[in-house]
């Protein structure tokens with residue numbers, strides 16, 4: 001006789017997503033069930049039907065078909081069908097089981113257990129462990145910065161942590177070229193995304209760098225952004241705003257700034273963060289206001305939007321353009337250019353005062369200087385007086401405290417970060433190798449004619465269409481432009497001694513790579529063609545007339561470690577923003593006319609990650625104008641040894657005179673002399689004030705070291721290995737150790753869908769835990785707590801129902817068989833907007849309650865780990881029967897466990913609240929004090945912090961405890 005009766009309610013053991021089923025009919029052999037919520041009917045064999053009868057008990061809540069929730073107080077069996085008695089919002093009522101909602105879901109641990117939905121024991125263990133790890137990691141000081149595939153470089157970590165901890169980051173990242181501004185911006189974005197503070201971000205970069213950003217964000221930060229261009233926008237925006245179609249948008253500045261319609265669309269969206277690379281191109285002046293790009297960014301970065309501006313040369317166009325950038329960051333503070341200039345002039349005195357600290361308490365006059373500067377600040381005055389009285393042991397710490405207070409007075413230091421090579425150690429030495437070559441007849445003839453005939457230069461400019469001084473500095477271009485006019489029919493590369501020199505160089509450096517930069521795209525193209533004709537060697541070329549894809553392809557052909565080309569021939573454009581530090585030979589086929597361009601050229605190799613000294617090779621034709629330019633770079637600017645800070649200033653002042661003197665030895669001496677004097681003076685002025693202050697305020701070694709320690713502790717966290725072992729097994733991911741001691745992860749046949757980087761039936765990936773390994777090899781992924789796969793597993797293991805029920809057997813000599821225990825895991829739920837990142841103070845905390853069947857509390861006596869390792873797996877069918885037999889007792893144990901756990905909640909809330917208030921009060925106090933000395937502390941920021949504190953306080957106080965997972969343990973006799 002069958003156990004099924006028409007109208008009874010069941011759920012499918014294998015397909016719980018079908019909802020609640022109703023028995024439609026049943027005969028001796030088969031049973032048919034209607035799952036109305038999913039409009040499915042299933043027929044099963046009566047003997048093996050994978051169905052579990054749904055029976056509720058006292059205290060349970062039932063969703064009814066008329067949208068009510070019934071709290072069950074009793075039930076009545078009427079010929080095998082149940083009628084529930086209880087209360088809904090209208091009062092007492094009866095509910096035949098046929099009227100239970102078809103859509104009733106059983107996600108909650110209690111409901112799932114009592115309806116026989118029992119998960120694997122190891123999934124239950126994983127769930128508990130995941131909750132504990134999440135709680136630990138989200139409060140870790142390195143959280144959000146430990147996943148990216150980067151070297152732990154102190155100045156970057158100091159900056160990233162400082163900025164990403166602010167309520168509203170609005171800053172200018174202005175490190176010298178190649179020091180890692182992109183990495184800093186990526187770190188900030190990464191942490192803000194992980195903490196939920198940022199959900200929507202817009203990244204605007206020059207056209208030529210879109211691909212590099214896309215790849216860096218993915219490869220280093222595992223951040224997938226959508227590259228929005230016109231084609232993509234049309235595809236995505238057919239029925240709306242393309243900027244709304246995705247959360248993280250990368251777009252070319254040239255594209256966006258050229259289209260008013262697209263700008264309007266971008267501005268119509270809310271962005272949590274806007275990042276603008278190469279921000280020096282946004283132009284503004286007090287008379288005519290901003291150009292299109294400037295206005296666009298101004299409109300995008302409204303008050304409640306974070307803004308990161310990146311520029312290695314924020315002052316390239318003078319102090320107005322610098323002011324313009326600061327004005328974007330804080331329009332209220334930077335509204336008066338003259339006031340800004342006056343303030344800048346005061347910085348030398350402040351820098352001097354900070355230096356003078358070293359002489360205290362010895363020198364009285366320094367004390368007086370300092371006293372004048374901090375007269376308005378009681379805290380600083382007190383520190384100063386204490387320092388004057390202090391004995392030798394106390395002096396260093398007092399000096400340091402006072403130094404910090406003084407640095408805090410430096411307004412711009414809060415909105416601008418600039419590290420230079422001089423303050424960041426570990427950069428390679430740059431070495432210049434000049435090879436003097438004989439001037440070939442064809443070039444000599446032109447130079448001699450210019451020298452003889454004053455008018456010939458004008459003729460040449462007209463004939464060639466070149467500018468001055470380019471017509472002198474790039475003889476191959478001049479020759480080429482005249483070739484058709486003259487008798488010479490040879491291509492320049494057949495006689496140009498630099499070509500023979502280059503062939504010789506390549507021969508002498510087998511297995512080495514060199515980046516060659518020349519001024520013109522046409523020269524680059526011809527040079528590569530000539531090399532192929534003369535040597536058979538095919539080398540990739542990179543110039544402005546190629547498409548982006550062609551350029552990326554050329555760079556990739558060069559970058560390839562094995563079989564890659566030994567040479568990449570680039571025009572000046574190749575110098576912009578690209579990463580070529582995997583090679584250390586730079587061949588300057590010629591010299592650029594502007595020092596910033598020279599610095600850009602060298603900066604492609606002299607970047608973070610450069611492992612060797614940078615060898616700069618310059619074949620220069622004897623007696624040529626390039627020789628004169630070389631002397632100016634060397635003698636006036638010392639531009640090859642290190643970035644030439646005053647290069648722009650000197651070039652603005654003496655550039656024209658220099659170009660006039662390229663063929664005039666005496667005039668050249670004078671230009672060099674004047675230029676050298678100006679460079680020295682500018683350097684001294686900057687060093688006296690701005691540069692020193694910026695250097696100090698942009699880097700805090702103690703803080704950076706704390707961050708490095710924090711990140712290393714996460715890197716070395718042995719618990720991750722154990723967690724991975726458990727999690728990969730539960731999610732069906734298989735692993736294999738490779739010969740090199742790496743781990744190959746690949747999908748097993750039962751892998752859960754949607755695991756990042758893994759698709760069933762396809763290849764997996766090779767991974768390492770070692771940061772150094774992952775940095776050395778692009779093909780490796782680094783497993784960390786922040787790796788997308790680990791994050792996904794943590795999230796699924798804690799947010800979905802998987803693993804929230806289990807049943808296991810315990811065989812222990814001291815405990816007789818046939819007893820029950822209930823292990824209930826409760827977790828705190830704090831409802832708060834994601835942007836508050838409440839988890840840094842109160843991540844989901846767990847309360848574990850272990851009861852035996854008599855209700856005795858065993859939680860403290862038997863630990864989770866101790867119990868888990870003695871448990872034995874049991875088949876699902878058996879587990880279901882065991883639960884069914886004890887439904888009523890289990891219900892009673894649940895109630896008791898809940899009371900037990902509830903008693904712990906106030907303590908947890910109190911601790912989290914205190915932690916939050918302590919930290920935020922301290923921060924508010926610090927900012928308030930700072931705002932009195934430093935006008936760059938935005939009033940808005942302090943107000944936001946106050947609002948945040950009160951919102952957090954409310955959220956933490958409203959925390960509830962919820963049963964998250966439950967395991968029934970049945971004891972068995974050891975044999």
Ligand SMILES: Nc1ncnc2c1ncn2[C@@H]1O[C@H](COP(=O)(O)OP(=O)(O)OP(=O)(O)O)[C@@H](O)[C@H]1O
Pocket residue numbers: 149150151152153156175176177178179180181182183184312577578579581603607608609
């Ligand atoms: N912490 C790091 N670990 C590994 N590589 C790094 C790190 N920081 C920077 N790099 C690498 O150094 C190079 C320069 O960094 P990045 O592009 O961020 O510098 P930048 O200051 O933006 O340069 P530019 O001024 O040319 O725009 C890049 O190839 C980057 O990937």
